[in-house]
Amino acid sequence: MIRSLLIANRGEIACRIIRTARSMGIRTIAVHSEADAGAMHVREADEAVAIGPPPAAESYLQGDRIIAAAKATGAEAIHPGYGFLSENAGFAQAVIDAGLIWVGPPPAAITAMGLKDAAKALMQAAGVPVTPGYLGEDQSPERLFSEAQAIGWPVLIKAVAGGGGKGMRRVDASEDFAEALLSCRREAQASFGNDAVILEKWITSPRHIEVQVFGDSHGNVVHLFERDCSLQRRHQKVIEEAPAPGMDEETRAAICAAAVRAAKAVDYVGAGTVEFIADASQGALSADRIWFMEMNTRLQVEHPVTEEITGVDLVEWQLRVASGEPLPLAQEDLSINGWAMEARLYAEDPARGFLPSTGLLELASFADGYGIRVETGVEDGDEISPFYDPMIAKLVAHGDTREEAIATLAEQLATSVVWPVKTNAAFLLACLRDTGFAEGGVTTGHIAEHVDTLTLPPSPQEADWQAAAQQLWLQSMPAQSNTLPGPWTALDGFRANGPRRLFVTLQQGAHHRQIDLSAIDVADDHPYLIPVSDGLIALRDGQPLLFQTPRNTGSSSGSDAASGAITAxxxxxxxxxxxxxxDSVLKGQKLLTLEAMKMEHSLTAPFDGVVAELSAIEGQQVQVDALLIRIEQRAEALAD
Structure with a gap:
């Protein structure tokens, strides 16, 4: 058995591998860039080695530095995780040549499955059904156009070395083909250094079904059933589940057998995923309408859902197989137990076109409990860096049924909180609650078809305003006081000739309201409230909404310069x-200067007016969307 392991990765997958290795008594070594010197995976490993500057190209993609770190620390093996160098056959071979154990498939298998045209030809020879299309070596525009015409429109142009949606174009008509081909080739050359393409028949109602396979060095190959990864945005998976909705036993047997044949065709060893595209135009899945797409020769991001339904630790299997052991279980020992679902929580803002969000995490709190699993590489006080993939966590739920898994994951998303970095939690929750998804069998185009609805940010409800007002007022009272203030100590609208009324002024983003505490009744819809440094968060459908008293500073959502709210x-x-x-200000007048990312940014007045509120202080660190200044229009301008 391997006794010491270097993890050539970062973030949640590095932490995931460390956890299993530690349970097996294996010493772990982390590598890190300068930006990750204090990262969770570094803190959790037994030892850590710095390998370069923040950009991945200068650190995590430097194979020679990683191998040198392994030798310097006495590591016996290297686990690449996923991404970075995990599917780099040259790096795998260099690890082996250095006398180290490579925790992954043989370099020859990586190479065989690395190019889509060669892989499909190999699969055809192995009796694995492949999508109708053109895989030929003749790459002339004339030949490609002729083949596209023969396949029939729409056609998918696909870079042979592509991945992650790059180098792919759908073409609906013959007159669009030439331009799409040029665009696809430019992107493929820039991304992969190879502009060769293949053509595939475009499946009008596609579902993405993949099968987890595992092989050992003794000739054994098993499958661990299928996953459905059809809920995607721009070819990137959003929510994955296992098993696949609408998969009958006959179809499951056929697709899983095809996946095993694919793995055996390349003498596969270790964890791998065979990806298929299914034509769901007739509703139910059928073996005669499912075709091979590609094979990922590594551990997948979504591997936890397979672990949850099978009870298998795939990382443990990887380490045992890499140590020369046979597979721990035979095919007849594996079965499906219940349903599992995973949501990828990203640091991004769906309401702003999924723009990445970076910065320090004041809060990174994830729900816990029965049927819940969290895979993350961050905690309170950590930083979301602009240098790497913005995944914050993978939230995983397991239940006896699909409905139970959806309900558990929804609750997990609704009660987890990340602040002040923006996340896609509300978007993920909207996806889970979407009628089409709940019914099962959505296609890969589902999000694109409903993106406006799914990305609509939740708005604060009356209960949120009232609960926040009540809680902020209580927080403002002296610690020894547990009663309403007296008429001589409180600015609460006391009247000698009538009932006292207590008002609290709040702001939420660019909106200000005065709440009458004497009229509060939030018993029916009380929100989940969390105190933060600059106010109070109410969680509404997965979205953290910041409420503040006007004297506070901090981040706000829903900022609108047209209303006079000037935000960071x-x-x-x-x-x-x-x-x-x-102060009176004129439209375009500089109000303040913000330094961010080593550059200065001047913020100016959106219209003539008066500085009604000034929250910014020179030298102050502010988060994105922090309310800095609020400008009110002059009375005469309003009269006009």
Missing amino acids: PMPGRVIAVAVAAG
């Missing part, structure tokens, strides 16, 4: 404030 466009430091509260 990104995390940064206020280095100059050019106005004071009450």
Whole structure:
């Protein structure tokens, strides 16, 4: 058995591998860039080695530095995780040549499955059904156009060395083919250094079905059933589940057998995933309408859902197989137990076109409990860096039924909180609650067809305003006081000739309201409230909504310069404030200067008006969307 392991990766997958290795008594070594010196995977490993500057190309993609780190620390093996160098046959061979154990498939298998045209030809020879199309060596535009015409429109142009949706174009008509081909080739050359393409028949109602396979060095290959990864955005998986909805036993047997044949065709060893495209135009899945797409020669991001329904630790299997042991279980020992679902929680803002969000995490709190699993590489106080994939966590739920798994995952998303970095939690929750998804069998185009609805940010409800007002007022009271303030100590609208009324002024984003505490009744819809440094968060459908009293500063959602709310466009430091509260300003006048990403950004007045509120202080660090200044229009301008 391997006794010491270097993980050539970072983030949640590095932490995931460390957890299993530790349970097996294996010493772990982490590698890290300068940006990750204090990262969770570094803290959790037994030892850590710095390998270069923040950009991945200068650190995590430097194979020679990783191998040198393994030798320097006495590591016996290298686990690549996923991404980075995990499917780099040259790196795998270099690890082996250095006398180290490669925790992955043989370099020859990686090479065989690395190019889509060669892989499909190999699969055809092995009796694995492949999507109708053209795999030929003649790459002339004339030949490609002729083949596309023969296949029939629409056609998919696909880079042979592609992945992640790059180098792919759908063409609906003959007149669009030439331009799409040029565009596809340019992108493929820039991304992969190879502009060769293949053509495939476009499946009008496609579902993405994949099969987890595992082989050992003794000739054994098994499958661990299928996953459905059809819910995608721009070819990137969003929510994955196992087993696949609508998969009958006959179809399952056929697709899983095809996956095993595919693995055996390349003498596969280790964990791998065979991906298929299914034509769901007739509803139910059928073996005669499912075709091979490609094979991922590594552990997949979504591997936890397979682990949850089979009870298998795939990383443990990887380490045992890499140590020369046979597979721990035979095919007849594997079975499906219940249903599992995974949501990828990203640091991004769906309401702004899924723009990445970076910065320090004041809060990174994930729900826990029965049927819940969290895979993450961050915690409170960590930083989401702009240098790497913005995944914060994978939230996984397991239940006896699909409905139970959906309900558990929805609750997990609704009660987990990340702040102040933006996340896609509300978007994921909207996907789970979508009628089409709940019914099962959505196609890969589902999100694109419903993106406007799914990305609509939740709005604060009356219960949120009232609960936040009540809680913020209580927090403002002296610790020893547990009663309403007296008429001589509180600014609460006391009247000698009538009932006292207590008002609290709140802001939520660009909106201000005065809440009458005497009229509060939030018993029926009380939100989940979390105190943060600059106010109070109410979780509404997975979206953290920040409520503040006007004197507070901090981040806000829903900022709108047209309303006079001037907010920070990104995390940064206020280095100059050019106005004071009450000052008159003209449209375009500089209000303050923010330093972010080593650049200065001037924020200006959106219209003529008066500085009604000034929250910014020189030298202050602010998060994205922090309310800095609020401008009110002059009375005469409003009268016009």
